[in-house]
Amino acid sequence: MSDQAICESSLEFGFWDLELGIFFECGNLHHLQYNIMEAIIIIIGSEVLSGETLDTNSQFIGKLLNNTGIPVIKKITIPDDKAMITQALSEANDQAEIVIITGGLGPTNDDITKKTLAEYFNSKLVFNKEVFEHVKELFKNRFPQLTKLNEEQAMIPACATALRNRLGTAPGLLIEHLNKIVIALPGVPYETQNLMTEEVLPFLANKFNKFTLINKNIRTIGLGESLIANQLKDIEDNLPENIKLAYLPHLGQVKLRLTAYGRDHASVSKQLELITNSISEQLSNIIYGYDDEELQECMGRLLKNEKASLSIAESCTGGYISHLITSIPGCSDYFKGSVVSYANEIKINELGIDENILKQFGAVSQENAEAMAQGIRNRFNTDYALATTGIAGPDGGSAEKPVGTCWFAVASKNKTISKKIVFDRGRKQNIEFFSINALNLLRKMILEIE
Secondary structure, eight states: OOHHHHHHHTTTTOEEETTTTEEEETTEEEEOTTTSOOEEEEEEOHHHHTTSSOOOHHHHHHHHHHHHTOOEEEEEEEOSOHHHHHHHHHHHHHHOSEEEEESOOSSSTTOOHHHHHHHHTTOOEEEOHHHHHHHHHHHTTTOSSOOHHHHGGGEEETTOEEEOOTTSSSOEEEEEETTEEEEEEOSSHHHHHHHIIIIIHHHHHHHOOOOEEEEEEEEEESSOHHHHHHHTHHHHHTOOTTEEEEEEEETTEEEEEEEEEESOHHHHHHHHHHHHHHHHHHTGGGEEEETTOOHHHHHHHHHHHHTOOEEEEESTTTTHHHHHHHTSTTGGGTEEEEEEOOSHHHHHHHHOOOHHHHHHHOSSSHHHHHHHHHHHHHHHTOSEEEEEEEOOSSSOOOSSSOTTEEEEEEEOSSOEEEEEEEOOSOHHHHHHHHHHHHHHHHHHHHHTOO
16 A cells, blocks of 8 residues: 555544654554554562562663653563463564563572563573573672572573673573564562663664654642643644643642654754743743652752752651652752651740740641741751641541641741641641642742742
8 A cells, every 4th residue: 555545544543644654643643663663561470469569660661661762552460370471472572562571580480481481482491601600600609509599590591682680690581583572571670670771771772773752741839730731721732743741640749741752853852842941931830840850859959059058847747858858969068957846845845936826826827837937947047947737647637627737837037938738638648748838838938939
């Protein structure tokens, strides 16, 4: 069928961009096999399905591949079962050019991935001298003699190429078959991550002449996704066909993810830059960062730029805000310290709160929150201070002050501002929500945003 005939026969469902080799259907991008390689991730492990082990491997692999220009179209999670591994492999090979498997490559009886791969590809396990020497090197200072199980790590499918796992004994496996690629990695997260960056990505980069795929994240706080979408309606309605916008909300924050495809990296980057600038102009007051920048990193950047210092007094958040601040390297440049003033006597004795404020207004009040912020700022002699007081739950609420009520305040030399929120999604989520809202109030004070 000619290109013109293909184009005409597709009009009912979408259209082909014959230069890019992309079919646009209902706003989604479908990649032609010879242009953009797609991947499927298979996670093998009964412990993952039971919830005993958290699957961080697919998150890491997916992000790494996507940023490299290889979109992941599906993730499959299965137990350590030969029939299910075989079925998942068949399904993945039918739907994608690249299949990446993690788990089941160890030396124990429940690790069956290696044997299943050998059978699936009509191959057999053979001894690999390089892998054996690597295993011996890893164990030489710990065990005088290798066990039979350790030696079996050097047995790999004859159809596979061993990928050097410098952090463990199980090698990665790379199999090329009928223009498809299957890569098997150990389930240990740090081994998977090392193999992906040092072995897998360089191989894929040399193997394929990929199209450019670029992601740009715009991080916002303080406005819900529907309200943001309403503000961006004109921009979103006029997005080029090769650029898509997704809304990813989480506890008071919304990450806007722009994904752009194209042939030329420079031109796609320029397109993305123009759209990012348009969105930034429209949402300027609620944007705190881009790409991977978290709110606590934003606060560190703002405080460093002002050469300003910060102290924190926490009640209901129990030190969580201090944890966020100190998770950033270099925070000692601006963070002096904090007090977790949970009990009233600590508020009085350590922060200098007037006992009458607590008697008249209560611990969960605007007056107490502002007094806590002023008290910690004076005690630690900082440019800014932040304070929280509230009811994280699940108990302790009342009709007047229900569970999920929080007052937070920010104080500087010249003024103190405060805000109340009521949000109840369970204790852990409440604490996180209180904390990011408190940090946002500090951001607004520093930037003089209403």
